[in-house]
Amino acid sequence: MPRYVVFGQPVGHSRSPAIHRAFAAQCGLALRYDRCEVAPAAFAEVARDFFARGGAGANVTLPHKAAALALADVADPAARRAGVANVLTPVAGGLHAHNTDGAGLVRDLHERQRLTLEGRRALLLGAGGAARGVAWNLLDAGLAELLVVNRTERAAAELVARLEDPRAAAAPWSALAEAAPFDLVIHATAAGVLGQPLALPSGLVAAGGLAYDLSYGSAAAPFLAWAARAGVAACDGLGMLVEQAAEAFAIWHGVRPATDPVYAMLRASMPVAASLA
The missing domain is CATH 3.40.50.10860 (Leucine Dehydrogenase, chain A, domain 1)
Structure with a gap:
């Protein structure tokens, strides 16, 4: 077998x-x-x-x-x-x-979450392996803009440099409120897995947009709780x-x-x- x-x-x-x-x-x-x-x-x-x-x-x-x-x-x-x-x-x-992570995410967004990515503004929270695994696929799916934000700004800048795409940019965590709103906010940090607090402004997601955590289960709970407080549609990464x-x-x-x-x-x-x- x-x-x-x-x-x-x-x-x-x-x-x-x-x-x-x-x-x-x-x-x-x-x-x-x-x-x-x-x-x-x-x-x-x-x-x-x-x-x-x-x-x-x-x-x-x-x-x-x-x-x-x-x-x-x-x-x-x-x-x-x-x-x-x-x-x-x-x-x-x-x-x-x-x-296969990026392909899995895009397929879940398109077919299960019914979110068209073409022409959308997206925010990617995190610049580690999880973020790298999906960033290119998001751009390939037709995003108009992808903003990468990480607690360590250098890591975000390095990911954007690797993407080599004018639609991608990096910004400091402190600039989140100023850059909002986004049609899609993807949480790809390890905060939920490590049990760390997640400090995010409430106006990140545009009307009709989606907050998406790449994790599922207990690790996704803090981000989903933030989305609930912000009054925006959200899902975990079980579909991905x-x-x-x-x-x-x-x-x-x-x-x-x-x-x-x-x-x-x-x-x-x-x-x-x-x-x-």
């Missing part, structure tokens, strides 16, 4: 096994999918051993996404430009790294999680499963459903 795994630390929360098992059942496939908690210092060795023993594919979550890209022998354009990977696949001569998993499933099995039934199954079990994998 083909073996798949999700690597992370922590990883006990991950819904990836349930998602991929549901996809496999839907498509009439048999597979084994497990969690593997591994410390950063041991990730490369453990991942190589998994594939050496016949592993068919791996999802990668925090804090190993940059290490996953470094481990690979070849990478798709999305992983190369983001500098992080969330999927590893064995190929002749080594490992192929992929990044399912959509990026479907992209990985298609890479491994050559068929893209239906995501709505799996999303509904997960949402029923976690009404405010986080981590990034």
Whole structure:
């Protein structure tokens, strides 16, 4: 039976096994999918051993996404430009790294949240691996403007420089109120995961706009609470999680499963459903 795994630390929360098992059942496939908690210092060795023993594919979550890209022998354009990977696949001569996060986010925004990105103003809060994993896809989807804001201003400026797109700009956190409003506000910082306070002005989201947290579950709670206080529509990243998993499933099995039934199954079990994998 083909073996798949999700690597992370922590990883006990991950819904990836349930998602991929549901996809496999839907498509009439048999597979084994497990969690593997591994410390950063041991990730490369453990991942190589998994594939050496016949592993068919791996999802990668925090804090190993940059290490996953470094481990690979070849990478798709999305992983190369983001500098992080969330999927590893064995190929002749080594490992192929992929990044499906951005594609998953855009698909969830378009098809589940019914938000057209073309011509919109978007704010990206954060400039780390999560933000890098989605920034290019947002621009590719037709945004008119993408403002990147991070507590460390240098990181935001570096991401914008890598984007090499005149529609992207960086700004200090203190300029948020002045730059508002935005049609889409995406929260990609680790504040929720780390339990840190989230200080945001109330007028960030334009009328009819959306606040979106890339996390799901408890890590998304502070941002969703801010959105509720601000009186704006908001959602967590559960839909993105399912959509990026479907992209990985298609890479491994050559068929893209239906995501709505799996999303509904997960949402029923976690009404405010986080981590990034």
